Amino acid sequence: MKIFILEDDVDQAELISHWLQEKNHECQSFTNGRDFIAKVPYEQPDLLVLDWNLPGISGLEVLNWVRSSEYSDLPVIFVTTRNHEDDLVRALDQGADDYLVKPIKQSELIARSHALYRRHNQAQNKLVSIEPFTFNHKEGTISFNGNEVKLTAKEFQLANYFFSNQDRLISRDYLLETIWTKSASITTRTVDTHISRLRKKLALDGSTGWKLVSVYHKGYRLIEVKTE
Structure with a gap:
């Protein structure tokens, strides 16, 4: 699975990448939304992990771009310090598939990433x-x-x-x-x-x-x- 990580905290991004790479996933990290958006069409990732609070374009703005683009069906996990219920509901309502509050646990991130990827690729329940x-x-x-x-x-x-x-x-x-x-x-x-x-x-x-x-x-x- 190819995973894009949008996280301006370099240490946090490296940790998330390390955890996912241990499970044989390919990871690419970005510190700003513009570079992230520019790369999605060329690399075609399978899963997106987004922070919310970022310099320039916020993670929520990146999510809105994803959901309005031809890549609108990409699964998205928010990983953020924002733990207020209104923030969580807002992100989910605008199209996030999952929401993890920092500090995150390795086992939970791996399990939720795999679950999202499985659901994304299950065709048997896709009605026409x-x-x-x-x-x-x-x-x-x-x-x-x-x-x-x-x-x-x-x-x-x-x-x-x-x-x-x-x-x-x-x-x-x-x-x-x-x-x-x-x-x-x-x-x-x-x-x-x-x-x-x-x-x-x-x-x-x-x-x-x-x-x-x-x-x-x-x-x-x-x-x-x-x-x-």
């Missing part, structure tokens, strides 16, 4: 179409009756997961662990907010033939319903 929706995994969008619906990265992941698990009751905690890879650092309010947006954007109220229902104190279930 399911009436009346069409999934575009490269762009992270869904079309409804031919009209594109713009979704955040997490909303798209949620939609893909629910449509891949129709009729299954899925708990909020399970969604946190599966979609956000976190079970304790953020609250289930994050899940509820994303579900509400997804339900509205895709009209998952039964009118499209699909309904995303809340099951009190248990979670959510996507069911197919008959429309007249």
Whole structure:
């Protein structure tokens, strides 16, 4: 796996690189966002590790560039000292796949990197179409009756997961662990907010033939319903 690391603390970058190289991964480190962005198209990495607080372009700005580029599906892990819940939610909502707060542990970084890479490359759950929706995994969008619906990265992941698990009751905690890879650092309010947006954007109220229902104190279930 080829991993790009954006970290202005040289010692921290060397440590992260050393840990990942011990697992036979190829690593390249950058101290500023401009060099990082310039290299992505040529090197085509498999995973990005971003710090937030950087000189010039911030890690969040780099993330926004990634998600709006042709490399929008690259998995991204934030490694940062910013540990406020609002920062974590903001990064995840804008497309980060995972979020680790410094000081990080070697075993956790390795495990989360491998988990993200596996999920990124699992094709069996990648839907192409399911009436009346069409999934575009490269762009992270869904079309409804031919009209594109713009979704955040997490909303798209949620939609893909629910449509891949129709009729299954899925708990909020399970969604946190599966979609956000976190079970304790953020609250289930994050899940509820994303579900509400997804339900509205895709009209998952039964009118499209699909309904995303809340099951009190248990979670959510996507069911197919008959429309007249």
